[in-house]
Amino acid sequence: MRPFSKIPAVLALLALGIPLAQAAEMTRQQVEQLLAKADKDHPAPLRRKDLTDLDLSGLDFRHADLWGADLRRANFSRTNLSGLNLDLTVMTNIKLVGANLANTSIFGVSMMHADASNANFSGSRVIAVMEGANFTNANVSNANWAADMKNQSMGLMRANLKGANLTGANLSNAQFGRAMLKHAKLNNANLKNADLFSAEMDGANLTGADLSGANLSSTKLHDAIFTNAITTGTRFEGAQHLPAGLGQ
Secondary structure: OOOHHHHHHHHHHHHOOOOOOOOOOOOHHHHHHHHHHOEOOEOEEOOOOEOOOOEOOOOEOOOEEOOOOEOOOOEOOOOEOOOOEOOOOEOOOOEOOOOEOOOOEEEEEEOOOOEOOOOEOOOOEEEEEOOOOEOOOOEOOOOEOOOEOOOHHHOOEOOEOOOOEOOOOEOOOOEOOOOEOOOOEOOOOEOOOOEOOOOEOOOOEOOOOEOOOOEOOOOEOOOOEOOOOEOOOOEOOOOEOOOOOOOO
């Protein structure tokens, strides 16, 4: 069970710019030593550790416990993080270029301005603040980044991708219900059969995107750009500010 009760406090601290830790507790060499000793039943004890600014690129973290760790500005490019529970970590300005995050859980997290270009998020479950993040050519297929409708008492918990760059990303069969995608760049993205029900997409750029079979019903589309987008079988029922010619 995820510790949902701690999520609002953590996000409030992040919004105020209050750091959760002061300096990295470990070196790359120390992390490597822990990973070398770890296995499935005895994961590397990195829970809540401060790993800010460390270069940890290329390492295999599949046998690590990173829950709640502070990963701000750390370099996790080309790492293997697949299948991990990364809930309540702090990933502001993290580098995840080419990293494998397939089937990860990332809940109650700040990933603002993260660089996750060419990363693999297939099958992941993500509820995070990702404003201004870079997901260029990332694989987000079959992922669930839709709002968490079970925790409305804490306010709408959803993926916030305002101003994020998803150019060329693979979002096929992904769930983005009620997600924040205002001014997101989705140029040439693959959105085949994606579910964007009630997503906020005002000002989003979908130039050249493939929306075949996608669900955009009840979305907000004020000033959204669909130049040369493929909309065969796309659902637009109840969409607001639908550009002329779409949904006919």
